[in-house]
Amino acid sequence: MLAAMLGATLLLGACGDNEKLGHATTYEKGKYQGKPDTRPFDNAPSAYSNGSAWDAGKKEGWELALKRRQQNQNEYNRAE
Amino acid sequence: MARMKFLCDAERCIECNGCVTACKQEHEVPWGVNRRRVVTINDGVPGEKSISVACMHCSDAPCMAVCPVDCFYKTDEGVVLHDKDLCIGCGYCFYACPFGAPQFPQAGAFGLRGKMDKCTFCNGGPEKDNSEAEWQKYGRNRLAEGKLPACAEMCSTKALLGGDGDVVADIYRNRVLKRGRGAEVWGWASAYGKPEGGAKAPPDAPKS
């Protein structure tokens, strides 16, 4: 077992253990190497959401809220 | 959802810098870092036009392509963000970007480059949404709050549109129809090259 683990570590050694990132990395040219990020709708609306409402994790509600809010950039909605 | 886009309607932009200070205010961007700025051509003569410029969140982002540490990523909505913890401040993205979007806080002699900073489409960065860390490094995350970029929401004449690309196109198309002209935005002719085979070139933008 120990040998297997050692063997596994040796295999992985080629890829490198990145202490800063805290996880093993495989550097693939052109792929993002940074911290993971959440999607904007993953969290529920906050106290600053100004009326935009959606269910956490659900994309559709969030998209709809944004599109609705975006119509504020079109003054033709309130004056032809 | 279509990708997130900005469009600045040059017929309406009056160079008021509302977008510039809205961004400064929203993210408390320090002096010397210009995430957004207004560019004017033909200043002071008929034909003067202004356009607000920031990161264009390109589909095929040059910054992302050239970064030696690959600190850039693109969200599903098309927003180009980057990880400041990884950024080494080499400035290569600045070379690559046609719009000059990457900014480097200037301090000390020789213009020491710090971590690159740029417009985030008010979508923060790779930290927990609306956390202290995200605020410190990237500014506010309005998208995660269900809002749109501060610059577009506060534009004085609603020249700068920002949000879902389809909606931006709709709003702009409506204006162009009302005006009867204005579809010949900058770069129209050059973006699509010269017409061939006898087709007519689009008319010159009228001087006004």
Place this chain on the structure above:
Amino acid sequence: MLLTRKSTGEGLTRARGMLSRSVGAALNTGMDRRSFLKRSGLGAGAGAFAAHLPFAMIGEAQAADEARGADKIEVKRTVCTHCSVGCAIDAVVKNGVWVRQEPVFDSPINLGAHCAKGAAIREHGITEHSHRLKYPMKLDTKSGKYQRISWDTALTEIADRLKTIKKESTADSVFVVGSSKHNNEQAYLLRKWVSLFGTNNCDHQARICHSTTVAGVANTWGYGAMTNSYNDMQNSKCMLYIGSNAAEAHPVSMLHSLHAKETGAKMIVVDPRFTRTAAKADEYVRIRSGTDIPFLFGILHQVFKNGWEDKKYLNDRVYGMDKVREEVMAKWTPDKVQEACGVAPEQLMKVAEMFAKNRPSTIVWCMGQTQHTIGNAIVRASCILQLALGNIGVSGGGANIFRGHDNVQGATDVGPNPDSLPGYYGLATGAWKHFARVWNVDYEWIKAQYAPGMMEKSGTTVSRWIDAVLEKDESMDQEKAVKAMIYWGHAPNSQTRGLKMKEAMDKLDMMVVIDPYPSATAAMIAMPGDKNAPARNPNQAVYLLPAATQLETSGSCTASNRSIQWREKVIDPLFESKNDHWIMYALAQKLGFADQLVGKANGKQNIAVINGEPVVEDILREINRSCWTIGYTGQSPERLKLHMKNMQTFDVKTLRAKGGPCDGDYFGLPWPCYGTPEMKHPGSPNLYDTSRHVMDGGGNFRANFGVEREGVSLLAEDGSASKGADIQTGYPELDHVLLKKLGWWDELTDTEKKEAEGKNWKTDLSGGQIRVFMKNHGCHPFGNAKARAVVWNFPDAIPQHREALYSTRPDMVAKYPTHDDVKSFWRLPTLYKTIQQKAIADKVHEKFPLVLTSGRLVEYEGGGEETRSNPWLAELQQENFIEINTRAANDRGIRNGDMVAVRTPTGAKIKVKAMVTERVDALTCFIPFHFSGWWQGKDLKDYYPEGTAPFVRGEAVNTATTYGYDRVTMMQETKTTVCQVEVWHDEATA
């Protein structure tokens, strides 16, 4: 993916190359204002921030410290404090700290839009690195530095000085320069304060902004305010901007104008400069500075020649147009117009046709028309043109006067004017008695505060305060010269003749600055004077009192379109600052009239006081009870607050609420909103509109000038009246006699009758006369009369063109000379002819061959100390500059970016950066007026209190501007003076 592979399409590479080239080129041209000036702030601001983290943490950190348990997050709705458009802002406050600002899309006025200033307003809540005046200070004469003192010390010392001066020289030796940035309640209270102290020497920014407008326009048809609104311009077919750079001065108004343009309206801009507004125009006309009358009358000439005038309108509603026509046809032919203005006949005719044939058409004007010795006449020429075309009282038409500061309209309406009590009541005995009643103060007591014979005499003006200090006692129309100045929310660098101002400052016994920022006054008075000038008054005391901003109090403010908006208090006053009304009360306590200030007498108290601060709602209610003349009576605090909460129910083009809690009201109850709040008048969105019933916002021209003149009736013709009025002819203004004659007296209730007996509609505190006249019979309380094209009580009954006092055209001066000198005008001798003739004799036009004009930048507001202390704004405009034409620059060996010396006939020499541009023609130069903090090349940073000098400092153009004042209102002639420009050379001695 694409970029990592070699691109094969030539087009693609070329496209990218061209794009980057054009944008890169734009960034590198060095020709636009942005790239022209230093951008990275290695000089000005970097020092402040370079040492700090990329993101200077504020609100969150403080808020986190205070959070124990649940965070308290509130949204306070306020209004931007910069210009008169009145953009609403939702300020998000967390545990008392202002952390976010959100656009108010619901607002019918700005729909969420902001310019650079409004989008940056949250800076006012930031305490870290703040350049605010934080505590009371006194200038230490020995060290020349400001020292901190306590509030009590400051107030006591100031009050003692005031008392001494009042005793030795009468109260008229004190001049209180009030503020267009006070809210309505503070402005009103200040007028009361000054009256109770015993002088009419008070004024505010309107003097140097639109005083000529108010006088000229009011004397034409009744009220001197914007007749329509920014929103209403969406209904226009043609917009003529003459003397207005709305794109920089009122950016959000362009939302409405550009929308109008998009839907088919034409836009014409007339300006000596090709401004950013001109860049959006369909037709741009370059005009010689100060020649608006020839131009406007040139258009009018074309209108009459082609029969485009509205004959019925003129017959029914206008007096004297025939006389004007006679003069205009004879005098302002296209060749004469070209000679005066430099405008070619073809362009003149084109503009005339565009304007006349695309009605309703509107005229917009600002300082370009007002800031001249003939400002009062210029604005009237605009009015006359609009009357001829029948454009007044029509949606889409009107005289759209864009006011300046956020509450200059309100301050003009109810605030510290030298020639009137609140509400334009004037200073006659009747007016005083009316206000004494409302104020619950004994009339005789007030009278006793005044020096004998001074109570009913207009005070002097802020534009001439320096002469009021420097003049000999005998030359002044008051006991003694002014000895003490209170600069209460006003900048000094917006008044002309800076060199003389420094002399005046040095002569004062006392200067008190009450402002959120130390203001340029603090530095100007602390710096040493010119070595050739008289030495500083050794007995002088200078105080700085920190006032809170409008974000730190609640209260109402009046936008340019007369809509009144209520501001909620966002945060408590920062540092040791106090609200202006707290300061007024505190000083009143020391001076002995605190009770009178709040109307405490006979068991009653009009205005409650909480923690030393008069309650703003109570003050507004007092305004509601007193200002009947302009209909500031229906806008109760409750109605206004309801409007702010239901903004989305108001239509953007008509400003009217359809349904909802404010159903039928016009947004902000734009004055006049006649009668008591109970009468529920909806406000008047477009003045003088006869197509509407008076209870529907309609109106007609005012009967203020008499009933008849030279055999011609001044009242409206038969058939011309507001819709549904019971009287369909002209009629005089309402009083108890008229009401009885009409047989409507008995419609008053018994309570109303008791009060209304013997009164007119302006003094009837019950509001009953108005109620019966308007609600029951649809008639207008101020009568129904004709507008006057000929204003016989003005120096020039028909507007005459007269050259500026300092003109580069002696030939034109000979043809169109200025007025005669006046021995006593607003208490001071005032010169016209003497100055103009001397300038010709001295060959000023040869020594100073360039016309110097000044104006606004979008990033800054007014004197500029507040906005230049906001790093987000200051970064965008870091140096003062002069716009000079390529030819003029080359003739003087000046390159773009050179530091230059601008000299004027005053002897001043100011140092600014040259911006070589085609914006101005070869004979004109332009300098923005927002800068201060330099003095003829010297940086005054050290003279400010420690840590308060604004990030950006520069020369004040008004250090160098010249003498010249409007013949009716004493407005200063800032738009047309002269200068010479040369490369700056440092001198061996200062």
